[in-house]
Amino acid sequence: MAGPNRADFWNSMMKIDRRIIFLFIFVAISVPMFLQIQLKIPTSPEVESLVATLDKLPDGARVLVSLDYDPGSEPELQPMAETFFGYALKRKFKVIVIGLWPQGPIQAERAKPIAETQAGRQFEYGIDYVNLGYQAGNELVIQRMGSSIPQTFPVDYFGKPITEFPIMQGVTNFSNIDYVFNLSAGYPGTVEWVLFAVDRFNIVLGAGNTAVQAPQVYPYLGKQLKGILGGMKGGAEFEILTGLPGRAVKYMTGQTFAHTIIVLFIIIANIAYFTTRKKEQGGLS
């Protein structure tokens, strides 16, 4: 390649039209959906810790699941909800669902049948599963639950008094809950559960977060937070460790291709940047 032509080439590599990048990303995400590629997904200590805590719970333990997200975060968080419900069915956990976001309890109702189909078993409503719905008040709902769960949620998602349900018998506050699992996409979410429920009422908490939010909750990992599922990767690891492979494992192929494309574009941009800068400096001297 001649000198000026090479300079033009690297200059053009610095200014790739964003529509070309969009096209590459579209192909990277959509094509793997039609391929049967199974990538080996290594597991991380934060997910292993979450699953180890779950494994230590006795069969039939009473768990509270707070779904604090909306459909915008569904691709990352919904597979985690499905896997958690599947695991709960396997271990015969008593599952109490709530939402600090209005859409959370609806997301639970969408995840439940998928988990039931996968597990080949159904939750018996009111006996081993209940959806208490949404309650306005953000972190103060958590604080209120610390003194009384039945007073905070007097009726369930379908408008029935919660005292009717056998699963709620003997439940007064967090002291009657063995484990809390929170799926969060922002505020109110995992940070509020740590500050208002873990620090004050000593609950055992595990969380699943969007990849964007996960770095913010890492400082709580260990003593306050018994494991994190970070983004799609965390969801996929959760599926592998619980032996319930689902959508996150499948979507990881697309994410791998997309990340690779982004990294390649970044590398190209930097090579172009240094090549053109070298030439400009050479020209100036």
Add this chain to the structure above:
Amino acid sequence: MKREIPMIIAGTVGIVLIIQYFIPAEPFGTLNDVFSDWFSIIQASAIWLGALNLIKVSGDKIYRRHKDWPYAAIIIVSFLVMVIIGFFFSGGRRFLDPGTPFSQMYDYVYSPLTAMMFALLAFFVASASYRAFRARTREATVLLLAAFFVMLGRVPLGDMLTGWLPRWLHMSEVASWIMNIPNIAGQRAIMIGIALGTVSTSLRLILGIERSYLGGE
């Protein structure tokens, strides 16, 4: 009195909520429950206020033929359609019950549209990363390297490329180290700063020094 009464309410509630955190004995426990219930009621009322405000702002845009008025019209129509379907077309069931028209609108319209908005981020993040992650300065190079290792370390490809190296040099291990050491250090510094700011602002509110939340002059 227009300013004094809200200030007294804010100060009293603030002080009680702080005390009950450290002294969970009566009457602070009961007061905490009462104030928490108040907050839930106020927030639930604010949802209605928000809905009415949405209609007012969007209605104004349509009335004044603001340049984006068609979008405002779509907002109002979408809002009313969901409300009317929820209230009047649930066939004697609760609007949230599976199979109701409201539930179907949620599943087949609202949910895909919201997920689509979020999915668009993937395209913009890719384009923005290509333009922003350039090793122009030392700080930018550190950011670029962190992004490079985390992006590859969070997908199986990273370990496939570095599988022949010692375990601690595997891409997933490097990404994990970045998340657990420099990330946590930075996040904790930010959190401590935010916490100190929150404490000082809260004290100013409770003591009535900060009054901007009251509005007015």
